[in-house]
Amino acid sequence: MTQTILFSSDLDDPVDWARAIAALRPELKIVDWRAVTAPETVEFALLWKPPPGGLGPYKNLKGIQSLGAGVNQLDLAELPAGIPLARLIDSSLTETMVDYAVASTYRHFRAFDRYERETRERAWNYATPARKADFPVGVMGTGVLGGATAACLAGLGFPVAGWSRSRRALPGVTAYAGLDELPGFLGSVKMVICVLPLTAQTAGILNARTFALLPRGSYVMNMGRGAHLVEADLVAAIEAGQIAGATLDVFSAEPLPRDHALYGRPEILVTPHVAGGIAPGTAAATVIENYDRTLAGKPLLNAVDPARGY
Incomplete structure (x- = not known):
């Protein structure tokens, strides 16, 4: 039948x-x-x-x-x-999203984003390679996808912190929970990865206040939802030097309009919603x-x- x-x-x-x-x-x-x-x-x-x-x-x-x-x-x-x-x-979604997060983390950690820009400028500027111990990564959202991302990065040797609505214990990951602990979480990491679900409470959570709580020269990666990010605040934070660079896969409008300000910053990598499939x-x-x-x-x-x- x-x-x-x-x-x-x-x-x-x-x-x-x-x-x-x-x-x-x-x-x-x-x-x-x-x-x-x-x-x-x-x-x-x-x-x-x-x-x-x-x-x-x-x-x-x-x-x-x-x-x-x-x-x-x-x-x-x-x-x-x-x-x-x-x-x-x-499993196919989890695998592809973890791969995207790891690739993005290494790109910023090993300064490939800076070397890409300097290649186009024909510039040769040696810098001592960074140590993972000096590049703590924070994952916002530690459900199935975020938890797998945090666990993988911790397994690769990065110090990893996780923040979510309710506390979740993950091996090798420092757990933070709730809005009261968000400032401590942000202050402890060099790169933040957003994998949060989109709710009324998480919409716009990547904003000027969030960026100000990160150490100066930090990095932002969003593979959650476009509405998590206040895009104008990110551009302003990059122009001010508070944020050193960003990798973005989701946007408030998709496809991203050709004249959008995010395309105008060499510090920002735009990918067309391909983090996971x-x-x-x-x-x-x-x-x-x-x-x-x-x-x-x-x-x-x-x-x-x-x-x-x-």
């Missing part, structure tokens, strides 16, 4: 997901929202955003699987009330597990708490 999963995304290929799901569960069919003829038969949705017109026609919907590690692309108030929603956390081939098993849990009335993996927004 064929079973149907509603698919809705303008960023992901339904064919790739259909193949990955079929390889594990042939009777489970991915159907793009445009091809749904009997919405009342759909019990589970896999989506980046709801189809035009919303999910109202899907009267028997029982579970929703986001195609992202977060759900801030969704207006939770517009989703059907009481329907469980899950984030998609997968979810591969259908590895993530299909999680989607199927949550499909089965939905039909069995069990809690979803990586379920979203609507009150917290993640």
Whole structure:
């Protein structure tokens, strides 16, 4: 008997997901929202955003699987009330995001960003290589993705601190929690990496005050959400010398407009939202597990708490 999963995304290929799901569960069919003829038969949705017109026609919907590690692309108030929603956390996403964070850390730690600029200027300026002990890294957000990032950097020999809403113990990572401990966290690191979920409390958290609490000449890396960063404050902090450089993968507007001020600073590296990616081939098993849990009335993996927004 064929079973149907509603698919809705303008960023992901339904064919790739259909193949990955079929390889594990042939009777489970991915159907793009445009091809749904009997919405009342759909019990589970896999989506980046709801189809035009919303999910109202899907009267028997029982579970929703986001195609992202977060759900801030969704207006939770517009989703059907009481329907469980899950984030998609997968090994392919974790691996690619950790790789991005490590590469960015080493780029600033070993001053490759400065040498890139000096190469274009045909300048030869020797500097003694830095020591990891003198380059502590702070990770904002120590959930699945941030925790893996912090653990990897600690394993590579960097002093690592982690800050989150509630305290989380990670081997080799100094833990900070809550707004009261944020100044101490920021004052203890040379580079801050943002992997926070986007909530009303974390929006704009990378701002002028945050930058002022970092040691002068620190670095900023954002692979959380664009709304975490007050972009004008970062440009001002770089112009003032408070922040030495930044690596940014997410932005308030995407694609980033060609005339945006972030493009005008050689100290800022802009990447087009490529820090992490979810591969259908590895993530299909999680989607199927949550499909089965939905039909069995069990809690979803990586379920979203609507009150917290993640």
